[in-house]
Amino acid sequence: MTYTFDAKIPAGPLTEKWDNYKQNAKLVNPNNKRKFKIIVVGTGLAGASAAATLAELGYQVDAFTFHDSPRRAHSIAAQGGINAAKNYQGDGDSINRLFTDTIKGGDFRSREANVHRLAQVSVDIIDQMVAQGVPFAREYGGLLDNRSFGGAQVSRTFYARGQTGQQLLIGAYQQMARQVGLGGVRLFNRTELIDTVVVDGRCAGIVVRDLLTGEIQSHAAHAVVLATGGYGNVFFLSTNAMNCNVTAAWRAHRRGAMFANPCYTQIHPTCIPQADETQSKLTLMSESLRNDGRVWVPKSPTDNRPADQIPEAERDYYLERLYPSYGNLAPRDISSRAAKRLVDKGQGIGPLKNGVNLDFAAAIERLGLDVVKERYGNLFEMYERIAGEDPYKTPMRIYPATHYTMGGLWVDYELMTNIPGLYAAGEANFSDHGANRLGASALMQGLADGYFVLPSTISSGLAPLLGKSMPGIDHPAFKEAEKQAKDRFAGYLNTKGKRSPDWFHRELGKIIWDKCGMERTKEGLQEALTDLPALYNEFQTDLRVTGTGETTNQTLEKAGRVDDFFQLGMAMCQDALSREESCGAHFRSEYQTPEGEAQRDDEKFCHVAAFEWTGDPMNPKRNVEELVFENAHLATRSYK
Amino acid sequence: MSHLKNLTLKVWRQSGPKDAGRFETHEVAEISDEASFLELLDVLNEQLISENKEAVVFDHDCREGICGTCSLMINGVAHGPQRATTTCQLHMRSFKSNDTIVVEPWRSAAFPIIKDLMVDRSPLDRIIEAGGYITAVTGGAPDGNLIAVPKPVADAAMDSAQCIGCGACVAACPNGAASLFTGAKIAHLNRLPQGQPERYKRAEAMVETMDEHFGSCTNHGECSAACPKEISIDVIALMNKDYRASKFKSRKEISRG
Numbered sequence: 001m002t003y004t005f006d007a008k009i010p011a012g013p014l015t016e017k018w019d020n021y022k023q024n025a026k027l028v029n030p031n032n033k034r035k036f037k038i039i040v041v042g043t044g045l046a047g048a049s050a051a052a053t054l055a056e057l058g059y060q061v062d063a064f065t066f067h068d069s070p071r072r073a074h075s076i077a078a079q080g081g082i083n084a085a086k087n088y089q090g091d092g093d094s095i096n097r098l099f100t101d102t103i104k105g106g107d108f109r110s111r112e113a114n115v116h117r118l119a120q121v122s123v124d125i126i127d128q129m130v131a132q133g134v135p136f137a138r139e140y141g142g143l144l145d146n147r148s149f150g151g152a153q154v155s156r157t158f159y160a161r162g163q164t165g166q167q168l169l170i171g172a173y174q175q176m177a178r179q180v181g182l183g184g185v186r187l188f189n190r191t192e193l194i195d196t197v198v199v200d201g202r203c204a205g206i207v208v209r210d211l212l213t214g215e216i217q218s219h220a221a222h223a224v225v226l227a228t229g230g231y232g233n234v235f236f237l238s239t240n241a242m243n244c245n246v247t248a249a250w251r252a253h254r255r256g257a258m259f260a261n262p263c264y265t266q267i268h269p270t271c272i273p274q275a276d277e278t279q280s281k282l283t284l285m286s287e288s289l290r291n292d293g294r295v296w297v298p299k300s301p302t303d304n305r306p307a308d309q310i311p312e313a314e315r316d317y318y319l320e321r322l323y324p325s326y327g328n329l330a331p332r333d334i335s336s337r338a339a340k341r342l343v344d345k346g347q348g349i350g351p352l353k354n355g356v357n358l359d360f361a362a363a364i365e366r367l368g369l370d371v372v373k374e375r376y377g378n379l380f381e382m383y384e385r386i387a388g389e390d391p392y393k394t395p396m397r398i399y400p401a402t403h404y405t406m407g408g409l410w411v412d413y414e415l416m417t418n419i420p421g422l423y424a425a426g427e428a429n430f431s432d433h434g435a436n437r438l439g440a441s442a443l444m445q446g447l448a449d450g451y452f453v454l455p456s457t458i459s460s461g462l463a464p465l466l467g468k469s470m471p472g473i474d475h476p477a478f479k480e481a482e483k484q485a486k487d488r489f490a491g492y493l494n495t496k497g498k499r500s501p502d503w504f505h506r507e508l509g510k511i512i513w514d515k516c517g518m519e520r521t522k523e524g525l526q527e528a529l530t531d532l533p534a535l536y537n538e539f540q541t542d543l544r545v546t547g548t549g550e551t552t553n554q555t556l557e558k559a560g561r562v563d564d565f566f567q568l569g570m571a572m573c574q575d576a577l578s579r580e581e582s583c584g585a586h587f588r589s590e591y592q593t594p595e596g597e598a599q600r601d602d603e604k605f606c607h608v609a610a611f612e613w614t615g616d617p618m619n620p621k622r623n624v625e626e627l628v629f630e631n632a633h634l635a636t637r638s639y640k
Numbered sequence: 641m642s643h644l645k646n647l648t649l650k651v652w653r654q655s656g657p658k659d660a661g662r663f664e665t666h667e668v669a670e671i672s673d674e675a676s677f678l679e680l681l682d683v684l685n686e687q688l689i690s691e692n693k694e695a696v697v698f699d700h701d702c703r704e705g706i707c708g709t710c711s712l713m714i715n716g717v718a719h720g721p722q723r724a725t726t727t728c729q730l731h732m733r734s735f736k737s738n739d740t741i742v743v744e745p746w747r748s749a750a751f752p753i754i755k756d757l758m759v760d761r762s763p764l765d766r767i768i769e770a771g772g773y774i775t776a777v778t779g780g781a782p783d784g785n786l787i788a789v790p791k792p793v794a795d796a797a798m799d800s801a802q803c804i805g806c807g808a809c810v811a812a813c814p815n816g817a818a819s820l821f822t823g824a825k826i827a828h829l830n831r832l833p834q835g836q837p838e839r840y841k842r843a844e845a846m847v848e849t850m851d852e853h854f855g856s857c858t859n860h861g862e863c864s865a866a867c868p869k870e871i872s873i874d875v876i877a878l879m880n881k882d883y884r885a886s887k888f889k890s891r892k893e894i895s896r897g
Contacts, residue, residue, distance in 0.1 A: 053778040068699060069765050071805055072707045088785060124781070131781035133774040133834045135789075135798040142788030160798060166706055167801060174773035181769035189762065212754060241702040275674035280682055283704045382705065385722075385729045388673075451778050500689040502682070547694040551656060552755045555685075555695050 005625040008412045009113045014631045018117045026463035033058035036462050039221040041193045043070030046426025047227030048172035049450030055184030063185050066192040071173045074241040078165025079286035081157035082443040084122040089146050093154040095119045103632040105151045106434020107584035114431045121452040122444050132171040136160050149439040150287050151331040157440045162286050162379045193248040195481045198255045199471040203422035207481045214549040216485050218473035223421050230405035230427035234565045236509020238402035239284040245561040246568050249409050249428050257417040258610035260430035261407035263576035266585045267518050268403030269335035273355040282401040287439040290328045292363035295319050297356050301346035307395045323640055333436050333585045336400035340518050355397035406433040410610040414457035425449035435584025489549050492559040497542030501558040504539045516573050521589045525577040536566045567617040581605045644670040645737040652744045654753050677730040698757040703728040708804030713744040718808035718866040726868040746811035750853045761807045763853035771845035772825040774834050800827040802869040809863035815855035820863035822850045823875035840889040843882035
């Protein structure tokens with residue numbers, strides 16, 4: 001039987017849908033809000049802003065983070081900026097243009113209504129964050145400054161030096177901290193979600209593990225919001241923080257929540273290339289660098305001269321050559337693949353020939369050293385610390401790396417999963433970026449979901465529950481979930497094999513990167529789907545976790561996360577295999593234009609693929625939500 | 641090209657808050673120049689697991705110097721020898737082959753040790769909860785460009801807003817004071833026009849919460865020297881000025897009745 005999705009898209013013309021929704025939404029009156037408990041898991045941009053706003057509205061909020069402090073969430077690492085259709089630069093921007101850019105950037109694989117709402121609330125986010133005291137960059141007149149970003153022809157990106165994510169996260173964190181101080185939010189730190197509980201088809205709460213004592217506890221609520229980020233760490237080497245994981249979303253998936261488009265994983269074009277085998281993560285250099293940096297490789301693969309000794313005529317500024325109108329600002333997927341092709345051809349630079357040049361010599365000449373320092377100083381310093389080279393003198397070496405995951409839990413227009421009472425926000429859901437996300441749009445979506453969308457939509461789900469009794473943590477479903485969790489963690493400890501969780505994670509990552517990374521083929525994916533179950537089997541029999549489960553044990557935490565990454569990896573490969581087209585970040589070699597660009601198949605694949613858990617990770621059920629384009633014109637992307 | 645180094649690590653091991661703790665010595669062979677300090681600990685942990693021993697617990701996350709999670713005393717210096725650098729951004733280039741490196745957790749009365757190299761820094765969150773924010777309920781904000789902020793003010797606010805909350809300032813302070821952390825937040829918010837309505841109330845609440853948990857500042861300046869974001873000690877002067885003023889302002893407001 002095929003599952004029928006109801007995305008609950010409101011009626012009316014696109015531009016009026018969000019207003020129509022809010023006008024007709026069920027509300028909970030202020031005195032009744034305190035009778036509802038909402039659990040928010042994750043305290044990044046989406047989680048912190050949701051927790052703060054819901055508490056301001058009067059709901060009882062319990063916020064959970066596995067970090068020692070909510071301020072550590074990985075939103076903090078976003079460098080470049082946040083988009084908003086303010087048109088402060090008077091360069092022709094509008095809500096409709098941001099909508100169109102996002103739909104086009106996502107290669108027509110996202111929902112129009114969601115994306116339009118995102119563009120609408122983008123302007124409110126800037127106002128809110130300014131009011132919070134976020135020190136955005138300013139012009140000398142005191143007004144807000146903007147810069148341009150990949151995939152757009154206007155300057156709509158607001159920024160705070162190269163630390164925009166940090167400043168926005170701290171803003172949202174402070175707003176939540178205020179609520180913690182006032183008693184509106186109860187904060188549970190160093191506590192990790194390990195299961196969600198569903199009673200009679202409705203989400204009743206969560207099961208968590210105290211990372212200091214290993215104690216397993218249940219928490220019941222009227223609604224649960226998962227704002228737990230993306231799953232890029234399935235690749236082992238990615239720009240994600242070490243603790244980013246898929247567990248919360250995956251455990252919800254195993255309880256019935258659909259997981260949409262797992263194969264849409266974004267490769268970021270500007271990261272520092274891998275230096276050696278012990279490397280634990282890759283570091284991103286903000287995409288904003290492409291505003292002033294020029295990307296090139298030597299024309300000859302055998303040219304090993306230092307960059308400054310290679311004459312202009314012997315350099316290939318390939319992005320400017322291939323995509324003259326966007327040049328160095330071509331979207332992420334396009335820039336990434338272009339770099340990969342040249343490196344594969346042997347034109348890479350650096351000791352391992354695994355990078356391309358991002359050169360600031362021309363910018364320094366044009367703008368002067370001071371301006372370049374002002375714009376990118378901290379990024380240059382960061383690069384020098386990691387790579388040991390001075391980018392004011394030598395071009396940066398960059399190469400693509402996994403960065404963001406567009407796929408995630410399927411949600412409707414209200415950001416509710418297909419399990420009533422369970423919501424997903426920010427990177428954890430699949431909603432707004434389609435097959436590829438534009439730069440500076442992740443911060444926008446996280447804050448849109450947390451500040452403006454969820455607080456308006458969650459009441460519709462809560463209002464009908466007023467006065468009804470809800471299952472408590474003594475309900476057998478909670479007890480059963482607790483027991484399963486205890487058994488699972490005891491199992492990791494008792495396997496007593498030979499390999500550490502990190503070893504398995506690294507091996508898993510190699511398979512996913514090779515076969516389900518920047519470029520995918522039917523053959524490769526089939527190989528991955530043979531190799532993954534074999535390695536997973538080894539994981540289940542040869543895992544070694546030392547220490548005990550009754551105290552802080554990071555090896556044990558890691559084992560649980562790697563387990564879930566294995567299962568997700570299988571779903572990713574299945575999704576990539578069954579999507580017989582190329583779109584956005586999903587590039588199947590078999591489906592490309594003569595110029596080597598992604599070739600969509602709108603006849604067969606203009607839909608969301610949402611996977612349903614069947615108990616066997618190798619055999620999930622593929623469901624489909626058709627996408628309808630009434631406003632954006634379905635067209636082949638061209639950035640030429 | 642990268643060089644390989646052999647290092648001896650003297651690592652603090654402590655099974656829990658009540659354990660006395662001790663140093664354990666381990667050898668790590670052939671570690672590359674390109675490896676970060678935390679990757680060195682990864683290698684050590686893989687080694688320990690292969691010997692069926694428990695891995696060393698340490699806090700870490702983004703490994704790009706921005707989340708503020710990593711927190712190690714390396715040879716007695718918070719975040720190690722390289723200036724303006726977090727532990728995760730410290731690379732093996734900073735060490736010589738056959739060096740002995742002493743690795744300890746933050747040591748401060750306000751940061752009890754949880755296990756091995758992991759400490760509890762939650763008192764820093766309590767300071768923010770007391771007043772380290774601007775009250776602006778979601779939904780009511782005016783247009784962003786209605787509040788003009790002179791560029792030098794925005795830049796100065798940003799300089800102190802860069803604090804990553806790692807706690808190195810506290811760990812480096814002989815008194816275990818958190819004045820640099822608290823001062824940085826007060827300087828960020830109290831400099832901005834948006835921060836003016838709550839300026840003195842904020843300074844008062846934050847300073848008094850800080851004093852409940854941390855030692856007193858005697859202007860050693862170790863905090864600023866250890867700060868990976870090079871936050872200037874000037875923020876402490878600004879904090880003290882606003883705190884002093886808060887006491888008069890409050891009196892005035894009360895006397896107005």
